[in-house]
Amino acid sequence: MGKADFLSPKAIANRIKSKGLQKLRWYCQMCQKQCRDENGFKCHCMSESHQRQLLLASEDPNKFMDYFSDEFKSDFLELLSRRFGTKRVHNNIVYNEYISDREHVHMNSTQWETLTDFTKWLGREGFCKVDETPKGWYVQYIDRDPETIRRQEEQARKKKQDLDDEERSAKFIEEQVRRGRDGKEPEVSAGGDGRGVFTVCTTFNTPCVRLGKGKTPPDKTFNAGKMEETSGGDTEEGDLSQDRQTYSRSDKKKKSALEEIIEMEERKKKKQQQVRTDYWLQPNIVVKVVTKRLGDRYHKKKAVVTEVRDKYAAVVKIIDSGDKLKLDQNHVETVIPAPGKRVLILNGPYRDTEAVLEGIDEKNFSATLTLDSGKEKGKRVDIAYEDFSKLA
Structure with a gap:
């Protein structure tokens, strides 16, 4: 058995030594050969194969x-x-x-x-x-995989939607509790003896009276949801007028002017929240491309929305080059034109309403618009920057 045989002790020892990591200074990247010591690396550098690789690299x-x-x-x-x-x-x-x-x-x-x-x-x-x-x-x-970015945006959108749903549910429950505490409807029935039913209720702060076929007992009167004994009384009209006055006084004492204003503002905010959505793209509006993933060719270029797909995506046409792109609404933003130009309201209670831009409030990031369509045509409203955009 010779020294160069595969199963010789020398060959086996060499293979065992070559399994471990060697010093980087004795590695030749051109030939992809690792030497164990300085002498071996010197012999390799003098070899003909190494010289050929150096000639190729020198070109x-x-x-x-x-x-x-x-x-x-x-x-x-x-x-x-x-x-x-x-x-x-x-x-x-x-x-x-x-x-x-x-x-x-x-x-x-x-x-x-x-x-x-x-x-x-x-x-x-x-x-x-x-x-x-x-x-x-x-x-x-930094993970820049498009699928990963799309999945993260989807998770963020779903999380935002869940938070909005929870807030709406909490406010609805709070409103129901408040109504149950403040607007409780007292209802008292007197019947069972064939003489009829007498009911007093309050709906929208207005007392109402419902009488049955029979007559109410003259010795009973109903005030503020509780029954009190009276010394006498022969007419029903007197009792009813007295009950109506009692309920009017109790309602006036129940709510002050400040409470009514607060309640009105809460109803207004609730109405505005119901009409707001997390999507705002509309056809025939001008938008600006803000994503950098498409390169400098399209970054900060203005485009016209030609088609809206699945509420959150749109096909846009670049104004300068005429190229068509499909973008998500997170990749574009609204465009604010000069005063006097026509715009379209994209979100809020005046959604899908055309208007004319009157002025811009840079401090509050909003603009004053005059509605040009709809039932409230001619009304001046303040709308945030992201809720309207220039019409194409």
């Missing part, structure tokens, strides 16, 4: 360096996203796991001299969020 050195840099960057980011996700982690921990693979691309063959330079480059290019601490540099991967 276009930037090409090989760019290739190795791209491989190192892609493998490093893949390990960071797969192993740690979007967690904040020390860059040296990620690098130690990366170099544990014997087939990895070494950093000394890339355009970066140190791990710190590579970490700073990741932050400048927007691949990761980086920050320096006394313990070193930390990296946090």
